[in-house]
Amino acid sequence: MVIQVKPNSSNSSKTMDGSQQKVEANILLLGAENVGKSALTVRFLTRRFIGEYGDIESIYNHSDKIDGREISFNIWDSLYPQDGDSAESVSEKQLQWADGIVIVYSICDRASFEVARRQVQLIRRAKKASASAPVVIVGNKRDLQHQRAVSGEEGRLLALSSDCGFFEISAAENYHGVLLVFHEVLELVREARALKKGTVGIKGIVRSVSAVFARRRAE
Numbered sequence: 458m459v460i461q462v463k464p465n466s467s468n469s470s471k472t473m474d475g476s477q478q479k480v481e482a483n484i485l486l487l488g489a490e491n492v493g494k495s496a497l498t499v500r501f502l503t504r505r506f507i508g509e510y511g512d513i514e515s516i517y518n519h520s521d522k523i524d525g526r527e528i529s530f531n532i533w534d535s536l537y538p539q540d541g542d543s544a545e546s547v548s549e550k551q552l553q554w555a556d557g558i559v560i561v562y563s564i565c566d567r568a569s570f571e572v573a574r575r576q577v578q579l580i581r582r583a584k585k586a587s588a589s590a591p592v593v594i595v596g597n598k599r600d601l602q603h604q605r606a607v608s609g610e611e612g613r614l615l616a617l618s619s620d621c622g623f624f625e626i627s628a629a630e631n632y633h634g635v636l637l638v639f640h641e642v643l644e645l646v647r648e649a650r651a652l653k654k655g656t657v658g659i660k661g662i663v664r665s666v667s668a669v670f671a672r673r674r675a676e
């Protein structure tokens with residue numbers, strides 16, 4: 458695993474014959490303590506669940522081939538501030554860096570769901586272009602059904618009302634769900650870039666119109 462900090466250099470470049478080269482995407486993981494941000498990251502990077510992860514804030518680089526195209530992910534596994542001040546839990550630096558954001562909560566921990574809600578609001582209310590960064594909300598620890606404190610419906614509603622993607626997964630039990638999360642956020646990042654370049658298809662237009670209304674509802 459390579460730990461590195463990079464500026465926001467997300468791009469895709471072209472070879473001499475016009476074919477697409479490596480695509481780079483900066484993905485920021487947010488969420489309260491103990492919800493499984495590191496577990497998700499490590500699952501994606503190594504396909505393994507190792508149980509304990511420590512309190513290290515890192516940016517990992519990981520290359521993958523998706524639909525025949527080389528993708529370079531930079532994944533920032535953030536730490537929730539110790540004092541628990543949610544207003545401080547999403548920094549300007551993080552928002553400027555991120556092309557796409559994954560907000561994780563635990564389905565067994567209602568307080569972590571409220572942190573996720575607050576973080577979505579903070580992102581959507583940010584003044585700059587970062588306010589429109591694609592967000593995927595993830596309810597983790599789905600294997601702990603008997604301790605469930607947040608229904609799937611609540612998670613889906615939060616995502617719908619703030620124009621975010623949504624998944625419920627278990628990083629402990631399943632690699633596939635984690636893979637879907639990262640693929641979805643990458644897909645949303647690609648759409649957002651196409652929208653900026655004016656090369657967006659109908660799917661992207663529908664998403665961006667609904668984003669405007671969703672943002673109004675969230676305010």
Ligand SMILES: Nc1nc2c(ncn2[C@@H]2O[C@H](COP(=O)(O)OP(=O)(O)OP(=O)(O)O)[C@@H](O)[C@H]2O)c(=O)[nH]1
Pocket residue numbers: 488489490491492493494495496497507508509510511512513535536537597598599600601626627628629630
């Ligand atoms: N049962 C279960 N436990 C999980 C799952 N994902 C993570 N955990 C456990 O939850 C605890 C916290 O996981 P981390 O990945 O360290 O959580 P984090 O959000 O990175 O925590 P901080 O570093 O404090 O921000 C660990 O004991 C993990 O083993 C899951 O899907 N199911």
